[in-house]
Amino acid sequence: AQSVAQPEDQVNVAEGNPLTVKCTYSVSGNPYLFWYVQYPNRGLQFLLKYITGDNLVKGSYGFEAEFNKSQTSFHLKKPSALVSDSALYFCAVRDQTGANNLFFGTGTRLTVIP
Amino acid sequence: ETGVTQSPTHLIKTRGQQVTLRCSSQSGHNTVSWYQQALGQGPQFIFQYYREEENGRGNFPPRFSGLQFPNYSSELNVNALELDDSALYLCASSSFSGATGELFFGEGSRLTVL
Numbered sequence: 001a002q003s004v005a006q007p008e009d010q011v012n013v014a015e016g017n018p019l020t021v022k023c024t025y026s027v028s029g030n031p032y033l034f035w036y037v038q039y040p041n042r043g044l045q046f047l048l049k050y051i052t053g054d055n056l057v058k059g060s061y062g063f064e065a066e067f068n069k070s071q072t073s074f075h076l077k078k079p080s081a082l083v084s085d086s087a088l089y090f091c092a093v094r095d096q097t098g099a100n101n102l103f104f105g106t107g108t109r110l111t112v113i114p
Numbered sequence: 115e116t117g118v119t120q121s122p123t124h125l126i127k128t129r130g131q132q133v134t135l136r137c138s139s140q141s142g143h144n145t146v147s148w149y150q151q152a153l154g155q156g157p158q159f160i161f162q163y164y165r166e167e168e169n170g171r172g173n174f175p176p177r178f179s180g181l182q183f184p185n186y187s188s189e190l191n192v193n194a195l196e197l198d199d200s201a202l203y204l205c206a207s208s209s210f211s212g213a214t215g216e217l218f219f220g221e222g223s224r225l226t227v228l
Contacts, residue, residue, distance in 0.1 A: 034216070043118075043204055043219035044157070090156050100208060101147055101170060102217060104156035 002027040004074075004091045006105035013081045014113050021076040021108045023091030032094035033074045034102060035065055037087050044090065050074060061085070081112045118207050118220035126226045127195050135190040135223045137205030144209060145169070146188040147217060148180060151202040163188055192225075200227045 004025045013019045025031050032051055036044040048059025055067045065076045076089060088109050092102040119138045127133050139146050145164045149157035159172035163182035177193040186207070192199055202224050206217035 036219075041221075041224075043120075043221040044206075044217075046216060046218065049216060092156075095159075095170070097170075100145065101159040101162055101172070102157075103159070106154075106156050 002031070002093050002096055002103055004033075004093050004103060004105040006089075006091055006108045008108050009106070010109050010111070012111045012113060015083055016080050019078050019081040019085070019110065019112070021089050021091075021110060023074045023076065023105060025072050025074060025091075025093050027093055027096060029096060031074075033065075033067065034092040034094070035059065035063070035074075035076050036090045036092060036104075038090065038107075039087050047076070047089075081110075083112045083114050086110055086112045118205055118218055120203075120205050120220035120223050122223055123221070124224045124226075126228060128228050129195055129197060131195050131227075132191065132193045133195060133225060135192075135203050135205075135225070137188045137190070137207075137220060139186045139188070139205075139207035140218050142209065143207035143218070144186050145207060146182055146186065147206045147208070148188070148190045149204040149206065150174070151204055151222070152198075153201070157204055160190070195227045197227050200225060 034049045035047040048057050050057045050067045058064045088107045090107050091105045095101045121136045147162040148160040151157040160174050161171040162169045166182045179191045181189045202222040204222045206219045
């Protein structure tokens with residue numbers, strides 16, 4: 001069975017500082033990994049994905065994520081946080097049985113402090 | 115390009131009632147997935163529809179059912195509502211031929227069961 005874990009419920013960072021939101025995964029075989037963001041009372045917006053290739057993936061709004069196979073991690077990063085980045089972030093892994101659905105983590109609430 | 119739209123945005127039902135939620139997929143997408151997001155949790159996969167047939171199902175009882183129409187829009191029906199069915203229901207569309215699993219979400223229908 002595949003799954004992702006987000007060990008931090010809440011991350012606080014000062015505006016302008018780098019941010020990291022952590023995610024670890026558990027799959028058999030090669031993972032397809034995703035990050036989504038959810039603003040209050042809204043649906044999920046796609047940020048980036050790792051399928052294969054370069055371990056550093058660049059996505060929307062200046063976010064990037066680093067795939068680390070040895071540590072089974074896929075941490076989301078941004079060099080300089082903005083107050084508008086405050087939201088709920090979800091890591092997800094694709095179902096490998098072929099149904100094309102995603103298994104989501106429990107989410108990490110990011111608060112960027114002005 | 116039209117994104118994923120869901121209706122209604124909010125609704126309140128009482129225990130034992132039935133509810134129908136609707137979703138229009140993004141232009142060019144032929145697959146619709148439904149997710150349930152309980153308060154403080156990540157989205158959980160309910161089922162997926164492709165070519166008007168169910169193409170995968172999560173761990174939800176049979177009282178959760180769905181339909182997909184020839185124009186790829188979809189409905190989620192929940193019978194015999196229970197208090198625990200209170201959640202944000204998210205619809206996501208995708209292209210089945212896309213192996214990358216990227217999903218495009220609507221803003222959700224928030225169901226409250228009293």
